[in-house]
Amino acid sequence: MKRKVTLKQIAKELDVSISTVSKALRNSIEISEDTRQKVQAFAKLYNYRPNNIALSLKNRKTKTIGIIIPEIVHHFFSKVITGIELVANKRGYNVIVGLSNESFDKEVINMQMLANGSIDGFILSIAKETLQQQDYHHFTETINQGMPIVMFDRVADNIPCDKVIVDDIKGAKKAVEKLIHNGCKNIAIITTRDYVSVGKLRTQGYLEALEEHKIDPKGSLILKIEDKLLSDEDLDKLEKEIELLFKSNKVVDGIFAVNELYAVTAIKVARKLGLEIPKSLQVVSFTDGVLSKHSTPSLTTVSQHGQEIGEKAAQLLIDRLELDDEEYNEEEQYETVVIETELIERESTKS
Amino acid sequence: MKRKVTLKQIAKELDVSISTVSKALRNSIEISEDTRQKVQAFAKLYNYRPNNIALSLKNRKTKTIGIIIPEIVHHFFSKVITGIELVANKRGYNVIVGLSNESFDKEVINMQMLANGSIDGFILSIAKETLQQQDYHHFTETINQGMPIVMFDRVADNIPCDKVIVDDIKGAKKAVEKLIHNGCKNIAIITTRDYVSVGKLRTQGYLEALEEHKIDPKGSLILKIEDKLLSDEDLDKLEKEIELLFKSNKVVDGIFAVNELYAVTAIKVARKLGLEIPKSLQVVSFTDGVLSKHSTPSLTTVSQHGQEIGEKAAQLLIDRLELDDEEYNEEEQYETVVIETELIERESTKS
DNA sequence: TTACAAAGCGAAAACGTTTTCGTGTTAAAA
């Protein structure tokens, strides 16, 4: 087992100085053709690679991006990571991932672990618990220490940083309008409690769509689910609640679900009650994940373009990281980019 | 914006030496109670945190684990990451993720990016392309440089490193045996081409199960899919091939699919052909992902316990990283841990 | 008073780079 070779070792071996070796490897004209060749040959032979950590220390940048997300076993978030990784790598950056597991404490700890020099900037989506508590001091502190943050999807409005968001309202509107145009008269929504910002926004989009089409919203058609991590018991409860929705509203002919799981569960329950999809009940979901695409019937859904969100977030962050200090002063503005949603029509709605 | 404060700055401000500050913060008895208090108060006020990069350089360890996986938008792999992250964090390590995207080149590049000091060791699952080319020089080189690797799921047998694998053969056997016990007489398998090791092993398990129950395998019941990244066209082709399977084998009453997608697609096709699940056709799949759980009918499936695999892999790696040098010599053995599979019975088989 | 130990602190090296500046040698120009 040969240990990693360093400049110092090469220098010693070749009986030159460390500086000479360094320069020779970077093809400096200061160094004679002879020595250059000699050094480079030796370096190649011993497979020399500059030590990243030493470089980071010297340059005071790590070329690494910290990602903090609530969970990774989730189609949307993994898509976002794919996007981040794509442009990060293309621009010479690495990606280090922390999971908050929707917990405030883990979010804080993770940020602290990374903020001490390990990374140049953050890309993150806020944990539910943090959203509830509305305690954002760890974000402002990080930013105050000169480390830029880009938030995506679940963002906090009054934090000074770049943001990449989905137009949840508009996306939800598109979904509901699709149902309206397809002739649905009694459209129910299955959503989450309001503290999860996206649930709130999607509900708002639902209401706006109804309003614009002069449909009076009915409270009994709005089902708000307590959104814990979904254990199997919770799934049972979810089914019960949806069943109740159908039973107390016999006329329901359209469903807008704010995520795939609610949608497939609704379909499952509906079928059990003898409803045919999409003939007597049409369903639109949010998030174009594996369930939408491959369950039967496949789901008409609002795609959020997770990968694109990741790409954009990475681009924003790296752009800011690579701002020269001169440009820095003027550029105290932060951007909020809205990634358009797209309605993907499949079998759960009439065409 | 206050920049990050360093020992040097604190020292200057308090008019003591850097050494004193460092010692004071680490509660060294060399330092008087007075100075200690003073320094610690000041450090707290300015929110001092030691720079990780400097520590890494000094200690020659980064407390960071590099993960390289083929893709992240995949239930199994994200579960594994969750597991790795869990124990890594618990033991004070960070996790940095690289995606090979099933490409040999990206795998190599990613490893090079990380192997130069950024991390202490690797946890990885080999890209399909690498598996095909059987070019493993980047693994051996990394190991030769003293950086340990733990491989999981898709491993290369003759590389000297710890491994965490699924007993694919046994898992597949369990699945097929379930079908046999449930009365299936003509069990087909939908698998991948052989160079993907897991496809091969699962096929082997299928054959063994048949053999042990004195059933002659029929070539026409073995469908091998060219396993590219699945675009929508490929999905069409997949359906066509499965349809052909059913049409040329009218008697098929059981299907073992080596992944969820093949299973749901098979079910979809079967239904179109008028087959009832699980009455006239029973299906078992591999990988307990979101499709198995939430599609209709839900799938009986072989769970690989991805999270557990991740946890075990992380444990193996960190244990090795933290071996004292004394213990090191004796311990040149590598471990291969087999994580047992579990058959989870759901609606796609008779109970 | 002398000697010496303990207490409290600082200087410096080390981790592995890159880069600035200086220095010695050689060859060409005056």
Add this chain to the structure above:
DNA sequence: TTTTAACACGAAAACGTTTTCGCTTTGTAA
């Protein structure tokens, strides 16, 4: 022969830590 310029290389600082060793000062024992 002397001056100068080009060339080739080395020393040292810097990034932010930790740690070893040595130095001063004080208090205590001889």
